[in-house]
Amino acid sequence: MDKICFLVPYYNHPQKIKILVDRLKSYQIHIILIDDGSSDKDVLEALGIDILTHSQNEGKGRALKTGFEYALKNGFTHAFQIDADMQHDLNKIDKFLEIYKNDKKSIICGYGKYDKTAPKSRIYGRKITNFWGYINTLGGHFEDFMIGMRIYPINNKVILKTKSNRMEFDIEILINYYKMGYKFKWIEVDINYDSISHFKMLRDNFLISKMHARCFFSLPKFIYKKIKNELV
Template identity: 30%
Template sequence: MRTLIVIPAYNEELTVGSVVALAKKYGDVIVVDDGSTDRTSEIAKEAGALVIRHKQNLGKGRALKTGFEYALSRDYEVIVTIDADGQHNPDEIPILVDPIVKDKADLVIGSRYLRKESKKSIPSYRRIGLWVLNKSTKMASNVDVDSQSGFRAMRRKVLERLNLESDGYSVESDMVVAATENGFRLLEVPINVRYDVPKKHKKNPISHGFSVLAGIVGLIGYRRPLLLFSTLSLLSFIAAAILGYLALEPYYSGGNVYLTQAIGAGIFTIIGIQLFVAGLTLNVLSKMVRE
């Protein structure tokens, strides 16, 4: 099956050459240079990749979309995505492509959790962040996968049906949600992941994590508004209950009702009701739009 390997890259001159050289054994390679200020494009070309360069940094999601647009403009049957930072081993590309060739899956995700060595090597701070992001993605998609893995393979028909909303790092979660909504078969396969790579932190891990989480919450709101607004409504009712207790507890002890807490309880109750009604309304509208 004719395969295209899409590599989004941003300031990865130290590793992109080796990733391209190894990936070339398994298909055509395109590097989407997302506005790098170093020699990423030059080195990728020298290693044998076709390079498309964004004039400015638009985000990983936008870089992948550029690669996908190129794939759809040609007769590629399988598209593989792999990061340019050297975390993934291009020699494992056949592991991802095999289930597609055997017609067992439409979208294959390389998972760091299916191999003990890879799971143990995840740094503690990443472990916590990934758990939050994976569970958030599960809320939006109803599937529990390594949602942040950038090492994937998919059939052409998946790209033809996906309408990805994200331009940033939440694109991986967006892809999972869109694929499940369209009824595509998802499968995880075990891969190795390295964390001792150059420039492993191009962004602050905490701000990066919150940025991705915000994107996923947006997906939940768009794809499953009732779930998101029901959760927010529940939190509002819990706050109302706590404030109500604080307002009335002195009264039962022979004192007076705390007016400020009582008013706060009433406000949070009204907010909770409004959020729930908004969730119901948006859920109906969302279904109507999709139909």
């Protein structure tokens, strides 16, 4: 039987987290927040939800891995990732859950609505990442790798295969789910560009490039498995 939880990676968004949690509580879905070494413990303790804690900041990807591990141990089959910065339109939660009710096997992902207010760095960054995602999956179609609003059927093999621990995690885990044969459903999501992001331009772009290179050099193994499966 399927069982879904909200998974919220968190690092220093004290002004928004209560608003977000109150909104999520209205869905009567279990909430798991992963505190990735934040400095506002008092704010979190007052939320009245499950909180997992890292003693120091280990990165968004590492926080999500901790959340996935806890969810699996507690019988959850699906995780609805919601980023704590509230950049993404929470009104779309209902749409995600509507699709989930009728499709428990697909990855349900948000993709950004990029209009004239979107920073050029976001637009170009998405195009570059989508290009390398296409290469590293031998033609997989992805609307957006960077939006942290998505529902996963939790697959521990995929999680263990995903080596990334920071912002590049959101990209690599989708590549790995695709390679494992999962299908994707996409929902357009409005983005609040005024929201504070912890994305570090130099460090995280370097880690994203490193992750894409690692995926690229693992392609021969993926090609071999794909040919082998087609011959069976």
